[in-house]
Amino acid sequence: MTSMQFGLFTVGDVTPDPVNKTIQTEHERITNTITIAKKAEEIGLDVFATGEHHNPPFVPSSPTTTLAYIAAQTEKLILSTSTTLITTNDPVKLAEDYATLQHLSDGRMDLMLGRGNTAPVYPWFGYDGSKAVELTIEHYQLLRRLWDEDVVGWEGQFRTPLQGFTATPRPLDGVPPFVWHGSIRTPEVAELAAFYGDGYFANNIFWPKEHYIRLINFYRQRYQHYGHGEPEQAIVGLGGQFFIRKSSQDAVNEFRPYFDNAPVYGHGPSLEDFTAQTPLTVGSPQEFVEKTLTFADYFGDYQRQLFLVDHAGLPLKIVLEQLDLLGEVLPTLRAEFDARRPANVPDAPTHAARVAARNAAAEAAVETDEGVSV
């Protein structure tokens, strides 16, 4: 269907609109998120991903609830997360929640695991934040087994042992959800993704590209080391952010007050410096397309491109206008990325493709067995 997937990822922050001097209620923010996700499908995007946070000013504490609600109102959109906290969620509950979402969405889902953005979240869920990396590894190894094996006996460091446990529902068609691992600093997370042949995602929004290249290259090398394919065949996802108007100057003028007051980079570098130094584009649709295409030059051909659009207090109306403009250049982005893509780079993962691959592998195994027996 589509070799590369494009979509949105949201942090889910409630940030005051510095221009209109308004602030969305939590209820408005949550319902606006649904509107944005449905708009994503309308303009032809492939993916919508929500963050998971457990403190103000963020609203998305229950991703599978939100994603199931969106799944019920969409037909093609793949629902995902950015990120699901592998550290502080019980892997047993993650296995159940996301398998349920997989059934309800008919396989139109995957998930991205991460460690969250705030240290205090650990004790809220009964964990020790100084063990973040160890928790990530142990929890994911358990989640993997809960999906890959019907009956699990397990003992680890951070939760009570499991004896003869079966996580229900079992994954749809016997193929667990595809897993991405999001990280921009931690080589252990890249190693984890590589060992299991999972996807690796760099948020690619706040820092210069050089900061992300090292770990993406490390992930690609380790993906090969563990026998999943060539380095260029590893499954890579990237973030990005933009603000576009037909006229470049209009985009700059309109976005500047939002940029200057944004939670992450506001009151710091100028808009001009930040756009020159990071993947952010503020300009015309053509400038946006050109800059986005450079990502593949730096990071290699990749499978998934997500954009952060609903942030910095931008009102819903402007976000939807941004998506209309994105929709207009989306065919160009797809065509340009496809044109440069070597044949041996795999397509973005989908449930249908993974089921087909599993079936093909099983048939090949049967044929081999028959060949031996004859």
Added chain:
Amino acid sequence: MTRIVAISAGLSDPSTTRMLADRLVESVERQSGDVSVEVVSLRELAHEITDATLTGFAPPRLQDAIDKVVAADGLIAVTPIFKASYPGLFKSFVDVLEADALIGKPVVLAATGGTARHSLAIDHALRPLFAYLQALVVPTGVFASPHDWGTDGTNALGQRIDRAAGELVSLLKGAGTGRGPSDDIDLFSDTFLSISQPR
């Protein structure tokens, strides 16, 4: 060729802090033939340092300066003393360095102040900071108050400068500490090995 970088946190132009840095540079060059010295003036990077504090990444000019500091064989760090300690600009620059940037690096600490009563700030404020960074600080700290720039006739300041610079040169001629920042990923740590050995 031994590479020395002098960090000057002087805020005015001209600045006595920069003068002291230049004196130390001159002394190092005089005592060590084969040396290249570059001065990084933090005043010119003040906006970038603030930006990096907020964004978590260094803009290009600041990154150049950081790269020079990390690549240097030895450092000369010179700061004014305000309110009993180094100013925020100096600390903010240190804060945007990676935690292991100065591990094992030979460093001369020097400071200027409006009165000789600030002179122990090198030992009370700067040494603990560089101890935390695991830098190798030479025994002699060089403090210069207005009194020292005057003509007291003994050239005590010049002697301290030469002594501190000589200690740095001597360290650099030896085996050094054998330590430094590493960009390598340790594939054989217990944590790393546990990834490919699931329970």
